[in-house]
Amino acid sequence: MAALENRPFVKMNGLGNEIVVLDLREAPLMVPPEEARALARDGVLPFDQIMALYPPQSEGTHAFVRIINADGSESGACGNGTRCIALYESGRTGADHLVFESVAGPLACSIGPEGITVDMDVPRFGWHDIPLAGPVADTRAIELQAGPAEAPVLRAPAVVNVGNPHAIFWVDDVEAVDLARLGPELEHHPIFPERANISAAQIVSPEHIILRVWERGVGLTRACGTGACAAAVCAARLGLTGRRVTVTLPGGDLVIDWRESDDHILMTGPAEIEFDGRLTAAMLGAPAGAE
Structure with a gap:
């Protein structure tokens, strides 16, 4: 039984x-x-x-x-x-x-x-908290790329742990990235000893991000709440957006507020x-x- x-x-x-x-x-x-x-x-x-x-x-x-x-x-x-x-x-x-x-x-x-x-x-940015396989100088942009060495499709992601590990690659157009092909390779990259969620993020404005996520252990998903949180805090940390943004995923929008008073991430959306x-x-x- x-x-x-x-x-x-x-x-x-x-x-x-x-x-x-x-x-x-x-x-x-x-x-x-x-x-x-x-x-x-x-x-x-x-x-x-x-x-x-x-x-x-x-x-x-x-x-x-x-x-x-x-x-x-x-x-x-x-x-x-x-x-x-x-x-x-x-x-x-x-x-x-x-x-x-x-x-x-x-x-x-x-x-x-x-x-x-x-x-x-709160998000965790230390390399050992994410975790990565070894120390890196700055988790806002680590040395990692996908695609041809002479012309990588994805490169230099920000990494963070928001309850699970995430790598956020900044792109001009999320629709132009074949995340179904590149996601599995990056999820299992040796730099991520516990594997990682892989995202392509497009900054539309200081208040808006478009996101696609290859989710660890799942694959492409219509939405990933932790992925939206990861993209929002990493974008704000780099000065690409403010601390409150709308993240658009294939399934719809989430509002992410990285609260300044205590650094907690508040995620609001439907179910x-x-x-x-x-x-x-x-x-x-x-x-x-x-x-």
Whole structure:
């Protein structure tokens, strides 16, 4: 029998970032990587991340969340997924202020007229925090490129950790970058010992960024909340934008505010529920009724 067989799920999305919410607080089973991969298959229940909710570990929090990518690996943060679980939990409890725990730290959420806001904590810029394979002089632009050596397509990204590692490449036109081809190579580059999320970012104005993201363990996504946060703080750090920007992704817009008072990143955007159901053995890659 598959470990997750007959468990209820809710299919949600945040700007088209496909999320499956598993509320495991009453039966706190770990999500087997092979069952996550089986579930993510085309025609089954394709997702970018599973947000698995477990009993809270600290007083005053609603749940401990583990984030599982489509390839079965675990992620430290998912901004769009966090907005989804905030909407889910608000619908369940009526609360409009929620706090979740994660391996990356606490995630405070609030639901208001402009959308769902998540406090993504402070960005980390130290090479060892990202992490990189070794010291670099300046994480605002590291020595890394993709494409022909004589004419690289992408070069000198800014790097940051916003709960997971990100590399942001600045480009004139995000549509001209074949991120589906270059993303896998860069995600697995030896400079990133824990792999990295790879973004192409186009600065439209001091208040607007266009972004495309190759997400670690997932691939191209319609939206990546941590990617939007990473691009916003790296752009502001370089003086390319102010500290409050709109980030446009294929799925829509996120508003990112890198709060000056304490350097916390506030991400605001939508989330929606699509449908719910129960997981079956066939969905999880096991024969029905198998023991």
